[in-house]
Amino acid sequence: xxxxxxxxxxxxxxxxxxxxxxxxxxxxxxxxxxxxxxxxxxxxxxxxxxxxxxxxxxxxxxxxxxxxxxxxxxxxxxxxxxxxxxxxxxxxxxxxxxxxxxxxxxxxxxxxxxxxxxxxxxxxxxxxxxxxxxxxxxxxxxxxxxxxxxxxxxxxxxxxxxxxxxxxxxxxxxxxxxxxxxxxxxxxxxxxxxxxxxxx
Amino acid sequence: xxxxxxxxxxxxxxxxxxxxxxxxxxxxxxxxxxxxxxxxxxxxxxxxxxxxxxxxxxxxxxxxxxxxxxxxxxxxxxxxxxxxxxxxxxxxxxxxxxxxxxxxxxxxxxxxxxxxxxxxxxxxxxxxxxxxxxxxxxxxxxxxxxxxxxxxxxxxxxxxxxxxxxxxxxxxxxxxxxxxxxxxxxxxxxxxxxxxxxxx
DNA sequence: CTTGCATGTCACCAAGTGGTGACATATATT
DNA sequence: AATATATGTCACCACTTGGTGACATGCAAG
Numbered sequence: 174x175x176x177x178x179x180x181x182x183x184x185x186x187x188x189x190x191x192x193x194x195x196x197x198x199x200x201x202x203x204x205x206x207x208x209x210x211x212x213x214x215x216x217x218x219x220x221x222x223x224x225x226x227x228x229x230x231x232x233x234x235x236x237x238x239x240x241x242x243x244x245x246x247x248x249x250x251x252x253x254x255x256x257x258x259x260x261x262x263x264x265x266x267x268x269x270x271x272x273x274x275x276x277x278x279x280x281x282x283x284x285x286x287x288x289x290x291x292x293x294x295x296x297x298x299x300x301x302x303x304x305x306x307x308x309x310x311x312x313x314x315x316x317x318x319x320x321x322x323x324x325x326x327x328x329x330x331x332x333x334x335x336x337x338x339x340x341x342x343x344x345x346x347x348x349x350x351x352x353x354x355x356x357x358x359x360x361x362x363x364x365x366x367x368x369x370x371x372x373x
Numbered sequence: 374x375x376x377x378x379x380x381x382x383x384x385x386x387x388x389x390x391x392x393x394x395x396x397x398x399x400x401x402x403x404x405x406x407x408x409x410x411x412x413x414x415x416x417x418x419x420x421x422x423x424x425x426x427x428x429x430x431x432x433x434x435x436x437x438x439x440x441x442x443x444x445x446x447x448x449x450x451x452x453x454x455x456x457x458x459x460x461x462x463x464x465x466x467x468x469x470x471x472x473x474x475x476x477x478x479x480x481x482x483x484x485x486x487x488x489x490x491x492x493x494x495x496x497x498x499x500x501x502x503x504x505x506x507x508x509x510x511x512x513x514x515x516x517x518x519x520x521x522x523x524x525x526x527x528x529x530x531x532x533x534x535x536x537x538x539x540x541x542x543x544x545x546x547x548x549x550x551x552x553x554x555x556x557x558x559x560x561x562x563x564x565x566x567x568x569x570x571x572x573x
Numbered sequence: 574c575t576t577g578c579a580t581g582t583c584a585c586c587a588a589g590t591g592g593t594g595a596c597a598t599a600t601a602t603t
Numbered sequence: 604a605a606t607a608t609a610t611g612t613c614a615c616c617a618c619t620t621g622g623t624g625a626c627a628t629g630c631a632a633g
Binding site (some may be wrong): 404 | 589590593594599600
């Protein structure tokens with residue numbers, strides 16, 4: 174065999190991606206990864222220390238944190254209601270579209286939902302910080318006409334996430350076909366309507 | 374040992390409950406259940422056929438379906454907007470409270486979200502039917518002022534479910550402390566406000 | 574060329590997994 | 604009391620798991 178550490182590390186990380194996509198994070202195991210990568214498992218220990226180290230390396234490389242924060246004109250000034258509504262739509266619908274497009278990311282979210290460890294805690298914390306930052310900047314915080322905007326945003330964001338995760342194991346929810354573009358469009362429009370209605 | 378099949382079956386099913394509560398459905402295994410129940414694993418095969426059979430028996434006994442459908446005055450007549458809003462609040466908040474109160478049920482939801490098999494599919498189908506029934510009866514279907522009520526309900530229900538599942542592995546979401554009664558109350562109020570705002 | 578190290582291969586370990594066959598015995602029926 | 608069967612115990616199987624030590628060898632520095 175050729176001897177090339179970099180290449181081998183790459184092969185291993187790609188193997189992780191394939192396994193996550195196929196079986197989720199629950200399918201990750203030393204033996205499984207080694208087999209999938211076509212290398213000896215001892216190399217995983219040597220190069221990544223442990224399975225946890227490998228997982229961390231894989232997650233880091235994907236860099237989901239930056240992906241999740243949508244870009245929008247941050248002038249720092251206080252936004253009007255219309256602007257906030259506009260920005261909020263972009264944020265939530267952007268989140269929906271991105272989550273719908275990236276199956277590996279969905280698996281990561283599912284992992285976060287079911288396992289608590291150093292990695293998932295760090296991820297949750299990081300995403301929480303980024304998310305709060307974005308929402309605050311967009312004016313989605315505090316109260317608006319007596320309504321708890323943060324809590325409402327939490328429900329909408331959670332709803333989006335749940336429905337997209339759910340689409341993997343269940344095709345229809347509440348009569349909505351989550352496996353079709355048409356269904357996702359209904360969700361998307363409903364998100365828009367919710368925001369519009371709340372902020373007016 | 375005393376010889377009593379009924380009692381043994383009960384012991385086994387209780388063991389399943391304890392394991393689910395402690396490690397989730399992922400922790401279920403023939404050996405684990407036998408150990409927890411303090412009996413030989415061969416009895417599980419004899420009495421339940423397989424682990425799947427045992428799981429099914431356990432899930433059936435819990436009868437989550439009936440729990441999830443809140444009771445409300447079903448006169449069959451078409452409801453006014455005010456009545457629909459009132460009923461919708463009761464449905465969603467009831468779902469929230471029940472889900473928050475039953476950790477085993479939350480584990481079941483998590484299992485449904487991450488594994489697709491005969492049992493989870495049956496569960497999903499059953500709950501879908503019951504859910505649609507309830508929502509239709511409550512008038513949460515079709516359009517209202519151009520808004521897709523089913524899609525909006527899906528987001529709210531999904532949001533409730535997600536946040537409650539999330540509370541297991543993450544304490545705070547969007548600045549809301551999901552592990553405290555105060556946080557749940559914020560969610561609860563936000564659900565009420567959402568419904569009120571949409572249906573008016 | 575030779576030495577040294579990084580890279581890769583292999584064999585092995587203890588422990589756990591799902592699963593089965595052989596056996597003992599309590600309990601109820603005749 | 605003799606018998607039959609349901610109930611429970613035990614030993615074992617092949618396989619997978621995470622993990623380690625011993626060894627071979629390519630490659631680069633001296």
